[in-house]
Amino acid sequence: MDRERAVVTRHRTCVATAIGVLTLLVTGCAAGARPEQQDYAGTWVLDGASGDGAPAFVVSADRTYRARDIPTDLACRTGNVATSPPGCADDGDPPSFSGRWEVADGDSPGIRFSFDGHFVRQGYASDGGLDFFVGSLDVPRPDYRFVRLPSD
Template sequence: MTRHSAGIATSIAVLTLLLTGCTVMAQPEPQDYTGTWVLEGADGDRATEFTVSADRTYTARNIPIDLACRTGNAASSPPGCANGEDSASFSGRWTVADGDSPGIRFYFDDHFVRQGYATNGALGFYSGSLDVPRPDYLFVRSSSD
């Protein structure tokens, strides 16, 4: 390879890295999810919320059953799923979702519960299909955070 060819190849490689690096959307960092997330429009003592801690744990309060009980299997679902209750409260661990859909994945007793998708500064949750135009549940960061 001539010196001129090597220079062109290097320039193309650098340009390719710069262009592809600029088009890749940045994944949210773990600290972007810490805090209290409240169901949009909910308030008061019975507010529906996820409190996400920096130590990768969370507490969920008053989560609607169709959101908390994804599998229908009582052995791998949070408490309240098998009791016919309207909501469930539980805690567990969380991870940042990997792949093309930024968000946070919630686990209870090492079983996947649900993923919240990062949506314009909120967390959107789907209880059915992901093909609907908007999430079934939208959680916003608590104003006290």
């Protein structure tokens, strides 16, 4: 009889342990899962700007974008004409250009814009907008904030 109790107790312990391990695996996998990728497609305009000439990023689902009238200090990050978008060489009109985009990797969600294979700038996803920093990321507010226009 004692032997039967020992077998039953051991069986219950094994079942409880298995359930505990499965619970940890399921909750651990759920906690480590990446959130769904944000949809960045659409027209993002400089917050507070309006009209047809408002600075904008027109982001397409095919991973291309068009940038229109982007502030020079935002578009011309490197100061190197050879690796910067057109319009960075002179102090004329704000640059307009096009290129490819990708979702930013790592802990900072957002979108990375490139022109002709060269990184231009990253927009950081924040409260429904894209925040851009020209100087340091340590400042309390972004230098530029772009918001998505409602879909047509």
